[in-house]
Amino acid sequence: MDLTMQQPGAGRFAFGEVREMSYAQAAAMAVLREMEVDSRVVVLGEDVGRGGIFGQYAGLQARFGAERVIDTPISEAAIMGAGVGMALAGLRPVVEMRVVDFALCGMDELVNQAAKNRFMFGGQGRVPLVARMPGGIWDASAAQHSQSLEAWFAHLPGLVVVCPSTPQDNFSLLRAAMHCGDPVAYIEHKTLWGLRGEVDAGQTAKLGEGRRVRSGNALTIVSWSRQVHVCEEACKALAAEGIEADLIDLRTIWPWDREMVLESCARTGRLLVVHEAVQTAGFGAEIAASAAEATGCRVARLGAPRIPVGYAPILEAQARIDVGKVAGAARRLID
Amino acid sequence: MDLTTPSASQPLALYRTMVRIRAFENAAEAASQGGVSAYGQQAGASAKVRGPLHLSTGQEAVPAGVCAHLRPSDYLTSTHRGHGHTLAKGADLARMMCELFGKATGFNGGKGGSMHIADFSVGMLGANGVVAAGLPIAVGAAHAQKIQQRDAITTCFFGDGAINRGPFLEALNWARVYQLPVLFVCEDNRWSATTASGPMTAGDGASARAAAMDIESRQVDGNDVFAVNETAAGLVAQVRAGSGPRLLHALTYRVKGHVSVDLAAYRDPAELQAALQTDPIARARAHLLRSGTAAAELDAIENRAQAEVDAALAEADAAPWPDVQAAFGDVQDTGAGQWT
Numbered sequence: 164m165d166l167t168m169q170q171p172g173a174g175r176f177a178f179g180e181v182r183e184m185s186y187a188q189a190a191a192m193a194v195l196r197e198m199e200v201d202s203r204v205v206v207l208g209e210d211v212g213r214g215g216i217f218g219q220y221a222g223l224q225a226r227f228g229a230e231r232v233i234d235t236p237i238s239e240a241a242i243m244g245a246g247v248g249m250a251l252a253g254l255r256p257v258v259e260m261r262v263v264d265f266a267l268c269g270m271d272e273l274v275n276q277a278a279k280n281r282f283m284f285g286g287q288g289r290v291p292l293v294a295r296m297p298g299g300i301w302d303a304s305a306a307q308h309s310q311s312l313e314a315w316f317a318h319l320p321g322l323v324v325v326c327p328s329t330p331q332d333n334f335s336l337l338r339a340a341m342h343c344g345d346p347v348a349y350i351e352h353k354t355l356w357g358l359r360g361e362v363d364a365g366q367t368a369k370l371g372e373g374r375r376v377r378s379g380n381a382l383t384i385v386s387w388s389r390q391v392h393v394c395e396e397a398c399k400a401l402a403a404e405g406i407e408a409d410l411i412d413l414r415t416i417w418p419w420d421r422e423m424v425l426e427s428c429a430r431t432g433r434l435l436v437v438h439e440a441v442q443t444a445g446f447g448a449e450i451a452a453s454a455a456e457a458t459g460c461r462v463a464r465l466g467a468p469r470i471p472v473g474y475a476p477i478l479e480a481q482a483r484i485d486v487g488k489v490a491g492a493a494r495r496l497i498d
Numbered sequence: 499m500d501l502t503t504p505s506a507s508q509p510l511a512l513y514r515t516m517v518r519i520r521a522f523e524n525a526a527e528a529a530s531q532g533g534v535s536a537y538g539q540q541a542g543a544s545a546k547v548r549g550p551l552h553l554s555t556g557q558e559a560v561p562a563g564v565c566a567h568l569r570p571s572d573y574l575t576s577t578h579r580g581h582g583h584t585l586a587k588g589a590d591l592a593r594m595m596c597e598l599f600g601k602a603t604g605f606n607g608g609k610g611g612s613m614h615i616a617d618f619s620v621g622m623l624g625a626n627g628v629v630a631a632g633l634p635i636a637v638g639a640a641h642a643q644k645i646q647q648r649d650a651i652t653t654c655f656f657g658d659g660a661i662n663r664g665p666f667l668e669a670l671n672w673a674r675v676y677q678l679p680v681l682f683v684c685e686d687n688r689w690s691a692t693t694a695s696g697p698m699t700a701g702d703g704a705s706a707r708a709a710a711m712d713i714e715s716r717q718v719d720g721n722d723v724f725a726v727n728e729t730a731a732g733l734v735a736q737v738r739a740g741s742g743p744r745l746l747h748a749l750t751y752r753v754k755g756h757v758s759v760d761l762a763a764y765r766d767p768a769e770l771q772a773a774l775q776t777d778p779i780a781r782a783r784a785h786l787l788r789s790g791t792a793a794a795e796l797d798a799i800e801n802r803a804q805a806e807v808d809a810a811l812a813e814a815d816a817a818p819w820p821d822v823q824a825a826f827g828d829v830q831d832t833g834a835g836q837w838t
Contacts, residue, residue, distance in 0.1 A: 230645055235672075236671060240665045247635050248623075249638040249639070250638075251618075251623055271631055276631060283609055287606070288618050320830070343832045344831055347832075
């Protein structure tokens, strides 16, 4: 088996090799790698042939042809539903929804069909489908292009929910998602596509394992997706004040790394959960409640106010969780 | 008899398929009395089939005539009214009854019931609780068949109510754009739940909408099993030959209410009386008698079907309930065991 990969627009990318690339390129590399070794893998969605609107499928159609990298009409229900049918028929589809906001047009197909198929039919079939649905605030794109809906999907038995924050994770977690055999809501972040970082082609990730970004004993901060980077900046500011936080990138929302989070909370006695999604009924509430029940730690949540994201910069800013807000919440928690 | 061999399209085989569906549904209907309806009653203790039961009584000619041309390797997606499709595709009748009873020996281990009846082993990918939801799944299955260059097709049953949902349009467009091996079958029984479809539907229905998307379609008397059989034979052959999707618009009538405990008091009794005159089984029987089949032979087919159903009822009654652990199984592998 040839274990090397063709990097879109560049040379071979061998296993064990480490290369700097963007979050979007890392995703394209992950799909490329899987398509090379598994003929059952297909990609379908709008604009995937030209590389996807963020370049996250760059070079794939040229390499594998239009029959495996399938340009589709703007038909989210049919894209998602056809993905379910393909999966039942033995393929392993990667379904592109463009943004999570548009994925809402394919919700019956994801929620009632993909997520329930295996259980409802008594295990007769499986739906190994990865639905890529980029989430989060897209600068100056207003209410219908800026939502963070991971908590919705976490609420649904049958689904796996992944929110990668780095190029390495977008490579490793996307591959893990494509391997897991369950339907996955794979939520990349709309403004992380250009984020560059080192990607080790040989590094694998396990769904449900968090990543410790910083170590500390003053408090635990749990976050995911782009907000991890905001929290990292906040941790640096806090460290300058002598407050060392334990920062965990949850990476997968369901299943989530209870062990890592609870160990940290038991040690620090304080938990702050930070997410870009609306705070009300956000997944932070689930983590905070679980941590308080299991360890008795003090908890605080920090998410967006329950408002749609506005267009004008000053309106949009009200929905953002910036470094100052994170640091402020951390200070209040340890007072 | 193997219902999936070409002999399934022989007149007596078509008759047998219809009779088995009717006998199965009549028995299920009786077993559902006291069960839950769509209108908020609680399931009574006496009901063996506790959940909503959508009957295709009077529509048997459509699955019989269509599925006679399908093979086990062909896929089929169905609707909430899917007993006929499932039986005609070759699923075991007793295991179906067990599933309707919610027993461990049912096709879904008691997890699905009537609305999710399925037998993947014969290519029957499931009834569906959501109107029009089978259409996108069917085109996906057909797309996979094309990509994998399999010698197989997908058939997709849906009702007249489904053509007013977006996935119908998306799926037909998709099938034509990629020239997929899929046969769409609209079972036009004139009712969308408890509302007449006509006043809710612009234009001339499924076949007219197919024409708008350059998909060849045929309209057929859906209560004439021989007409359905002949028309389906032609369409299936075209789909198998790689000519792209086709649509069969079968005009039939929903004799029962939306669910088994729905008396359908909202409709004109004269409409039902007229429809009963076109009962596909009575028509086929009369036709077979006219063409020389002995009444005793038809009686024997009916008696065997009834005996098979009686045995299935007894089997389902005696079968065990699912183990409690089944409630936690086959959800997902990733994170399995983490229920809270």
